[in-house]
Amino acid sequence: MSQLSSTDTPTEEAEIATDTVREAMLEQLSAELGDALVGSHLEPGIDLTIRVTADAWAQTAEFLKNGMGFAYFSFVSAIDWLPSPFGRDMDSQVDLALEGADPKEAEEMIWGLAGGETRFQVFARVNDIVGHRALTIKADVPADTLTVPSWVGTYAGANWHEREAWEMFGINFEGHPGLRHIYLPGEFEGNPMRKDFPLLARRVKPWPGIVDVEAMPGSDDEEDETDAGGSND
Amino acid sequence: MTDISDRQQLGYIASQAADARLNLELETEGMTLNIGPQHPATHGTLRIIAKLDGEQVIAADPVMGYMHRGYEKLTEVRTYPQVTSLINRIDWLGSFANEVPFILAAEQLMEVEAPPRAQWIRTILFEMSRIANVVLFLGDMAVQVGAVTPVFFAFRDREHILNQIESATGGRFHPNFDRIGGLKDDLPAGWVAETKQVMKKMRGFCDEIETLVMGNEIFQKRTRGIGVIPPDVGLQYGLSGANIRGSGVDWDVRRDNPNGLVYDQVDWKVWTHPDGDSFSRFWVRLQEVREATKIVDQLLDTIPAGPIMAKVPRIIKVTAGEAYVETENPLGVMGYYVISKGDLVPYRVKIRSASFNNMSITPWLLKGVYVPDIVTILGSLYFILGDIDR
């Protein structure tokens, strides 16, 4: 039975030690990808995020899997950085659009870690289960074609994830064996996860706000009972 | 991991043989069998369109979405504390475990750390929800191969766990107990001693299942060498949990990256099995329940005193940034990629659920098997529909 069990090592890696690991990862990646690596963000002891160009999206996967030992595929998905044209639903207790207020000015797009240039980004995560490393890879999706290369050739498991991203965000994956609906019915129109796709439930019934803020255990409950119901800030 | 056992070799052979069959001109017309969305083997509403030649599956195409609830969209219009009540429903058998990675991600963004007592109780409840979940699998797997009695034992003994979860959290299925910065409440009086008794019962249940189901020759005949997943294929598809450990891959997020849970404080073991077939997945899960009871026992002994909530603002606005936290949930690795813009609500939450990845291997895995084996393979992969469709 002993060969079935693993070694019983509590891998208490020091937080600082992983830093050098991530820096080495970043160095290796920038050496391989060169100009295709357009952004990176390293949070010491926590995570590494890199951003590559859309053209290098598949090549990055190939290198990560075969060159760096990131054999484990975690997920592929997308982000829509467009601020919601419906305003921030949580701001008011009544639907401002229904009340006749002016539509909000389109806000500036603010990108997250490792920066960005286009409205849509695809992002993915892979793990190296031997070295216990992982990283997030992002890529800007060209606004005109909305197409990035598919990862299916490298990680077979990307198949369903790319179908989901295609369905939810409308991003095409070049080289995918069959982009068809995975969750929604075949005749569904639109891409629900886009920020400009209205969440109808919120349109027909305004958000109640953060009423019912529960008392924190161990804190004095009296002091700010009054402003618990108010959420307009 | 590099050596491939004979059984794992079988996985390749079965798949290639089915491909070869596909390429042949078939003399007979195949039959398309529509399994689901209402079918006992689909644990809900999964649908599998299987092309059959006789009773052999030539191609299988799972169709999901009958339970798609759009949680990723819904989280964008809910405050952080409200999100937990939604994501409770992802894997409804081990609900508490769904909350933990999301809360941990939010805590990571806010740079808050839960006090030690909260971390301990979190880990205890996390492992108890694993037991509550996997115990049902152990009984249900027997149903999938045709023995109806063990599942009643599973329900009987799962009741003890649910009672403990209820008395601690107030909810049997959906505790909604985890808070950013700690927990909602402290443990009730006498809970520790009762839970220890329950853990003893669960170990008894494991022994019972081991002799009643796993030792049964017919069960072994039905599961050994069936649905073999070679490790490299499993990694490519992102399988996790017992599915990948059943293929001999020694990887457990609990050990390798505890992420704010206190697994490094206890003495436990990650079990793997080299075969990669349905039986090994069952075997690994059985051992995991045993390990979980041990973990809970040890944590109950060492649980520190102190507060259960860190200082957090009353109305929670999470610092802008991005965080990805994954934990080893009952079904496998579950992670939340939380993007915050400093608002009351998350900007985007990507839910990386274990079952979605675990199921994505089925078109590859079901090629060339017989109709009865579809059921054992799906059973041994162990998915929860809410975890696939989200």
Add this chain to the structure above:
Amino acid sequence: MSLLAELSYWQQTSLRVVGGLAGVLLVAGTLVYLHLFKMVSFMQSRLGPMEAGPFGSLQLLAEVGKHLQKEDIFPRKADKFVFAAAPFVILASTFLLVVVVPAGPDAWFINNDVGIYLGMAVSSVSVIGILMAGWGSANKYSLLGGLRATGQLIAYELPLILAVVGVVIQAGTMNMQGIVIAQAEGEIFGWGGIGNPYILTQGVAFMIFMIAMQAELTQAPFDMPIAESELVSGYMTEYSGMRFLLFFIGEFATAGVFASVASVLFLGGWWAPIPGLEWDDNTWNLLGPIVLITKIVILTFIVFWVRFTFPRFREDQLQRLAWKFLIPIALANIVVTAIFKVWI
């Protein structure tokens, strides 16, 4: 013979029909209550039905009432006649089988010199019913279930019959009554203290008979034709209401009837070695049915115990078990029995 001889033919016939119906239905009801409702509930740590009647004993009647009220649904594309007739064909096979089983020196339906041969012949009629149900339902699951059942029942008829052959050689008759008498008067190597129940001298044949019987009844571990976790309910998928009830009763009635055949062949039928009891036809006419039913309950207990404990085989594994394992052993048993019969 004394009572029946005074009745005219139609009276005798009606008596036997009523007796047969009661013999099948009452026994089936008892088995459902004892085994399905109570024994299995006990095994699965639950109570089972408790509301209808004392300890739920009238639950089956309530079920019958419920099923009679339900709509009798025909799938649109079903072959209506075949679909409707299938449950009756299966039930007919059960009722035909029960007529060969004697319940006492005079309590028999037919006393035929080829009784067991007739019994085996009519028992295989149920295959046709199952195939009809599978085909007529116009449902792929039902079709798969029906075909599996056919393959399985044909495979297991053989070991069943070969197991019987050993008994027939030893008893020297195919008359069911004769087999009972042979066991009552038999001796085991010269010792006749308890007669010779063939379970002792034909133990191998008994095991094979019980295994094949389990397969004939399509009970777990051989329940692939029904296989609720994969084929939903196989050939029964599309049935509802009254016709489903017929299948349900048929399942348990057939279990009882096969158990009665097994108890006649191997356990001495209506006869039991009761010490101090003088042989008297009338005594045994009264005691016989009770003894027989006791044996049926014991044998069906084993059947349902196995059914609710074991997982099910796969179809190819089942065929392998029948052809490579059971049939050779049954053949060897016949040879050994013949050698003993001729030289010893």
